[in-house]
Amino acid sequence: MSRKALFGAIGNRESQAPEVPAPAVARVRARPILGSPDLIADTAAKPVGAISQSLGEVSERAKRAEEIEKKLTEGQVIVAIDTDLVDPSFVSDRMPVSEQALASLAEKIRDHGQLNPILVRPHPEAPGRYQVAFGHRRLRAVTALGLPVRAVVRELTDEQLVVAQGQENHEREDLSYIEKALFAHRLERRGFTRATIMAAMSIYKSDLSNMLSVATRIPEEIIHAIGPAPGIGRRAWLDLVGLMAEEGRADAIRRAIADPAFAALESEARFKQVIAATKPPPVRAKAESWSTANGETLAKVTQDEDRVSLTIDRRKSPDFAEFVLTRLRDLYAEFKAGA
Incomplete structure (x- = not known):
């Protein structure tokens, strides 16, 4: 030719x-x-x-x-x-x-x-x-x-x-x-x-x-704050589009990019930081200790959004641990009967 x-x-x-x-x-x-x-x-x-x-x-x-x-x-x-x-x-x-x-x-x-x-x-x-x-x-x-x-x-x-x-x-x-x-x-x-x-x-x-x-x-100021992010491909950017559509996510991202520490990160790390900002912070588990009148630890109760955990030290309170295990089914039956 x-x-x-x-x-x-x-x-x-x-x-x-x-x-x-x-x-x-x-x-x-x-x-x-x-x-x-x-x-x-x-x-x-x-x-x-x-x-x-x-x-x-x-x-x-x-x-x-x-x-x-x-x-x-x-x-x-x-x-x-x-x-x-x-x-x-x-x-x-x-x-x-x-x-x-x-x-x-x-x-x-x-x-x-x-x-x-x-x-x-x-x-x-x-x-x-x-x-x-x-x-x-x-x-x-x-x-x-x-x-x-x-x-x-x-x-x-x-x-x-x-x-x-x-x-x-x-x-x-x-x-x-x-x-x-x-x-x-x-x-x-x-x-x-x-x-x-x-x-x-x-x-x-x-x-x-x-x-x-x-x-x-995705607002252009957010894109430019993130930078070219050479290792971040189509799928990840489309995922961010979906996250941006959810209520409150854009405000969370803007707070993240306004942090002075954000600009010091590499571009790919900034993208990951933006994704992390769109996720709600984990709920910290609440822990509470039960003690006897003498001040000895009887049990420890830990609870979050998903579960409640009761921990009894069998070495310190073996009888109480056995009592709770024995009564647990009865307590559930009593709960169901009153429901």
């Missing part, structure tokens, strides 16, 4: 390669890569069900993020751009990166250089500036080093930018479930169709519905 056939929907104005007619056989696509006309140009006319079907043609995720980047940037001119001229995407796909992770990436770039270029487009509203499609963390790391960023510049529509951004991030294992859910929610709020969002994130209709449920039913 020619480069123009692969990237035709991108609108690469610099390429002068002649268009090669498609062969008269059905095409098989490993997965929807940016530029597939049936996923971008025709999303308004193509039903969501058809999009889901095309996304499911091959379920194996054989192409990782680096391969997507290679397809989107190979054969293109890589230029060095002053980082002061580059703005982030108009829709965020990640929660704030820790300073430690950013420092680690900057150190790798300092030692080995920026091996992979980022993808940008000319800024649609600010002539002379650029907007990132993917490579936000590389941009921040290079900025911290005071270096220009290596980038490929392409003409991209808003839809093409979010597809590039979403597909590249979808293949990265370090993008957590809640970050994906927030990205999907932000795209929908900006007016993108669900078909486009599904194409951008390579997900099914049911996956998108679950993500939007999580992102809309």
Whole structure:
């Protein structure tokens, strides 16, 4: 397949390669890569069900993020751009990166250089500036080093930018479930169709519905207080949605995240702390000691919501213990007779 056939929907104005007619056989696509006309140009006319079907043609995720980047940037001119001229995407796909992770990436770039270029487009509203499609963390790391960023510049529509951004991030294992859910929610709020969002994130209709449920039913301040929680998956976040629907749970969670000690926890631990806050505190068992007139312990009674326990030390009061055992059945019979 020619480069123009692969990237035709991108609108690469610099390429002068002649268009090669498609062969008269059905095409098989490993997965929807940016530029597939049936996923971008025709999303308004193509039903969501058809999009889901095309996304499911091959379920194996054989192409990782680096391969997507290679397809989107190979054969293109890589230029060095002053980082002061580059703005982030108009829709965020990640929660704030820790300073430690950013420092680690900057150190790798300092030692080995920026091996992979980022993808940008000319800024649609600010002539002379650029907007990132993917490579936000590389941009921040290079900025911290005071270096220009290596980038490929392409003409991209808003839809093409979010597809590039979403597909590249979808293949990265370090993008957590809640970050994906927030990205999907932000795209929908900006007016993108669900078909486009599904194409951008390579997900099914049911996956998108679950993500939007999580992102809309859990208040955003609670999500951001928890953080990316990389080890917490779909099932746990949906469980939290269910807990949030119960009366009083949201207030308990807000009290938990307001605790100064909460912010000091790792993100996954904060999620677990939130779950724990939704559960009622255990009722402490009440214990009472019975003593003789001489002050000797006769028995100990422990009771909670579930049971009453009577404990008699047979070494100290063997006769009383035997008496209670003998009378216990009679006491129950007397209780039933009076009921």
